[in-house]
Amino acid sequence: MTRRAMKRIYLTKLVDLKIDFAFKELFGSEKNKAITIVFLNAILKRTGRNVIKEVTFNNLEIGGDHEEDKQSRLDILVTTQDQHQINIEIQFTNQYDMIKRSLYYWARLYSNQSQKGMAYTKLKPAIVINILNFHLVKETTSYHTTYHLHEDEESFRLTDVMEVHFIEIPKLLKQWKEEKLDPWSDVLARWLLLLSIVDQRKSYIYEDIFKELEAIAVNDKHLQDAFTSWNELSLDPKERQAYEVRLKQILDQEAAVNEAKWRLEVAEKQALERGMEKGIEKGIEKGIEKGMEKGMEKATAQVARKMLEKHMNVEEVAEITGLPIERMQEIKAELGL
Template sequence: MEDRNEYTKRKQEINRSKLLKRIPLEQLMDLKVDYAFKQLFGNEKNKDITVVFLNAILQKTGRNQIKDISFMNTEFSGEYVDDKQSRLDLLVVTTADEKINVEIQFTNKYDMIKRSIYYWSKAYLSSQKKGMGYTELRPVISINILNFDLFSQTERFHTSYHLYEDEDQFKLTNVMEFHFIEMSKLIKDWKDDKLDPWNDALVRWLLLLGMVDSRNGKIYDDIYKELEEMALKDESLREAFHNWEGLSMEQEQRLVYESRLKQIMDEEAAQREAELRVQHAEQKAEQKAKEAEQKAEQKAEQKAKEAEQKTKETIAHRLLEKGLEIELVSDSTGLLKNKVIDIQRGMQK
C-alpha cells in the first residue's frame, strides 16, 4: 500500500508542476533554428542554463567546469575591404579566458567543416592585440550543432577533434578543439532506445533541442514527457523550459522567428529545386550520351556488316573466276545462291 501511495503522490507532483502551463507543444519554437537558439542560450538573463549546457558538451574532452561566462560580439570584420564578414551564432568567454563559439546549422550547405575552421580562426585571432606575444593567444573551442548527418564514418552523434601527431597520437596543442553534434543521429538513438537522459546531462539538453522538428512538422511527445519528469529534479532544465515557453509566447519574437524559419525553409526548397534541376540535366545528358552511343554502335555494326558482305562478294568473285560451281561458291562464302548468280552475271558483262 505504501508503494502505491508513493506512486500516486509522485504522479500528483508531476501533474502539479506541468512545465508548459500556457502554451501547447506545437507552439514551441524549434531551438535548432539559429534565431530561437540564440534567444534562449545567447541571452544574459539565461546565462546560468548556457553554462550548464556548455559544461554538458565539454565534459567529453575533460575540460574544467565553466563557472561563469560573458557574451562577446558575434560579428567580426575582415582585415581588408574584400574580406568576408563573419557572424557567429554564439560566442562566449569563460573565467578561464577560453572562447567558446557555438554554431547551430539547420540546413546542410556542404561546407560545414571549412566553415567551422574559418570561424575558429576568426575567434582565435580576435584576441590578438598590438604587441601581444603568441603565447598570450587563448584557446578557442568550436561547437557545431547540426540538424543533418555530416560524418558517414561513425554512428556516434557527438564527436570531438584536436591536432595530434600522426604516429604516437600525442596532442600538439590545447588551443584548438572542435565538437560536432549531429541531431539526426541523436534522434535515431532515442528511437532505438539507446539513450539514458537520466544519467547523461548532454543527452537531456540535446533532446530539448530535438523535441520540436519544424522541418517535418513533428513534436516528440515522448521526449517532452521524459524531460518533464526529469525537470522535477533538474532546476536548470526546468528554467530552460520556462524561458523557452516565454520566448515562444512573445509576439514580436514569434514574428521574427517565423520569418527566419520561412527564410530557411525557402532556402532549402530552392536548394532542393536546384539539385533536382541539376539531376534532371544530368539524366538528360546521360540519356543523350546513351542514345549517341547506341547510334554510334549501330553505325559501326552496319559498317562491319557491309564490310563483311563486301569481303564475301570479293571471295565469291575470285572463286567464280577459278571456275567453281555456283552452289559450291554459295556454300563457301555464305552468300545466297541468287547473289552468287548476280555476281557471275556482272562478271560476264
Template sequence: MPLNEQTPVYTAQRIIMEDFGEYNKESAKSKRTSLLKRIPIKRLMDLKVDYAFKQLFENEKNKDITVVFLNAILQRTGRNQIKDISFLNTESSGEYVDDKQSRMDLLVMTKADEQINIEIQFTNQYDMVKRSIYYWAGVYRSPFKKRMTYKELRPVIAINILNFGLFQQTDNFHTTYHLYEDNEKFKLTDVMEFHFIEMAKLIRDWKNDELDPWNNVLARWLMLLGMVDHRNDEVYNDIYLELEEIAMKDESLRNAFQTWEELSMTQEQYLAYESRLKRIIDEEAAQREKELQIQEAKEEAQEEIRKAREAVEKAKQEAKHKAKQEGKKEGKKEGKKEGENSAKEAIARKLLAKDMRIETVVETTGLPKDKVIEMYRKMQ
C-alpha cells in the same frame, strides 16, 4: 582522458551543474506538474533554428542555463567546470554583412579566457568541417593586437550542433577532435578543440532506447533541442514527458522550459522566429531545386552525348566508306572530327539555353571557352 599540464583551470563564484545520479522516477511522476502552463508543445519554437537557439542561450538573464549546457558538452574532453561566461560580439568584421556565413550563432568567453563558438545548423548547405575550421581560425586570431605575443593567444573551442548526419565513419552522435602526433598520439596543443553533435543520430539513439537522460546531463539538454522539429512538422511528446519529470529535480532544465515558453508566447519574437524558419526552408528548397535542375541537365547532356556518339560512329563509318572509295585516310579522320564537333556544339547550345554557366558548359563538352562564349553571344 587525463588532463595535460596546459589544461586551464576555471574560477568563478559557483558551479552550476546538475547531475543527480540514479533518480527515483516513480517519485517524480507522483509530484509532477505541467511545465508548459499556457501553450501546447507544438507552439514552442524549434530550438535547432539559430534564431530560437540564440534567444534562449544568448541571454544574460539565462546565463546559468548556458553554463550548464556548455559544461555538459565539454565534460567529454575532461575540461574543468566553467563557472561563468561573458557573451561576445558574433559579427565577423570584414565579411559579407548580409550573409549568414559571416555571423556566428553564439560566442562566449569563460573566466579562464577560453573562447567558445557554438554553431547550430538547421540544413546541410555548407562544408561543415571547413566552415568550422574557418570560424575557429577567425576567433583564434581576432584578439591578436600589435605588440602581443603568440603566447597570449587563448584556446578556442568550436561546438557544432547539426540538424543532419555528417560523419559516415561513426554511429556516435557526439565526436570531438584535436591535433595529435600521428604515431604516438600525444596532443600538439590545447588551443584547438572541435565538437560535432549530430541531432539525427541522437534522435535515433532515443528511439532505440539507448539514451539515459536521467543520468546523462548532455542527453537531456540535447533532447530538449530535438523535442520540437518544425522542419518535419513533428513533435516528440514522449521526450517532453520524460524531460518534464526530470525537470522536477533539475532546476536549470526547468528554467529553460519556462524561458522557452515565454519566448514562444511573445508575438514579436515568434514572428521573427517564423520569418527565420521560412527563410531557411526557402533556401533549402532553392538549393534542392538547383540540384534537381543540374541533375536534369546532366541527364539531358548524357542523352545528347549518347546521340553524339551515335553520330560520331555514323560519321566514322561514312568516312571509312568514303576513304575506302577515295583511297584517302584523311576522310576518316575528318569525318570523325566533324561529327564530334557537331555533337559537342549541340550539347553546348542545350546547356546554354538552360542558363548553365559557361565554365560548366566548357567542362561538360570540352569545347574551347572562346567557342562557347561565341555561341552564347549568338544565342543572345
C-alpha cells in the same frame, strides 16, 4: 496551473530550438547565462577545477572574406573566466560546407585575439561547437565527435588551443528510439534532447521526450528554467513573429538549394544522354549556382519587405535577414515608408 494543463495549452505552440533565432534567444541571453554554462560544461565535459563558472557574451562579425558570410555574426560567442573563447553554431539545414566553414570560424576566432606586439604565448584556446540538424560524419554512429590536432603515428596531442565539436541531432534521435540514451544520468543527452522535441520540418513533436524531460525537470532547476524561458519565447508575439520570419527564410533557402540540385541532376542526365557531358558540365553548374543565388536573394528581400511593412526596426530586420542596412533603406524607399 498543472503540468498537464501547461502541456495541453503550450506544447503545440513551442518553437523549434534548432532554428538559430530561437536557439540564440534561449542560450545566448544574459538572463539565461546559468543555462548556457551548464550546457557548455556538459558538451565540453568540464568537471572539477576545469569547470566553467562564468561566461561573458560577445558579438563578433566573422564574415567578409567569403560571399556566404557577408553580414553574418557567430550564433553564440562567449569568453570564459579563463579567457577561453567558445563559439556555438546551430545549423538547421545542410549547406554542404560545414567542416571547412567550422575551421574558418575557428581560425578567425583564434587569430582575432592577436594584437600588435602581442606574444604568441598569450593566445588562449578557441573552441567551436557545431550542433547540426543533419548527418555529417559517416565514419561513426556517435552523435558527438570532438577534434584536436594529433600526431599521425602515435596520436599524441600537439596543442589544446584548437578544439572542434560536431553534434548530430539525427544520430541522437536514432539512439533515443533504440533506447540507448539515459537523460536521467547523461546531462548532455538531456539538453540535446530538449533541442530535439520540436521538429519543424516534419511538423512533429516528440511527446515521449517531452514527458521524460518534464519528469527530470522536477529535480533539475536549470532544466525547469529552460522550459519556462522556452514557453515565454514561444508565446511572445514579437519574438514569435521574428521566429516565423527566420523559419520561412531558412525553409525558402533550403527549397532553393534542393531545387537547384534537382535541376543540376536533370541537366547532367540530359547531357549524358546527348553525349555532351564534358562540353556543358561547367556551364550548367555555373548557371544553376547563379539561379540559386538569385532565388535566395529574392526570397530574403521578400521577407524583409513584409517585416518593414509591419513597421519593424530597420536594424532588427537587417540582423534577422542578413541583408545590409543600405539594402534595407532601398526596400523601405520602394515601399514608400
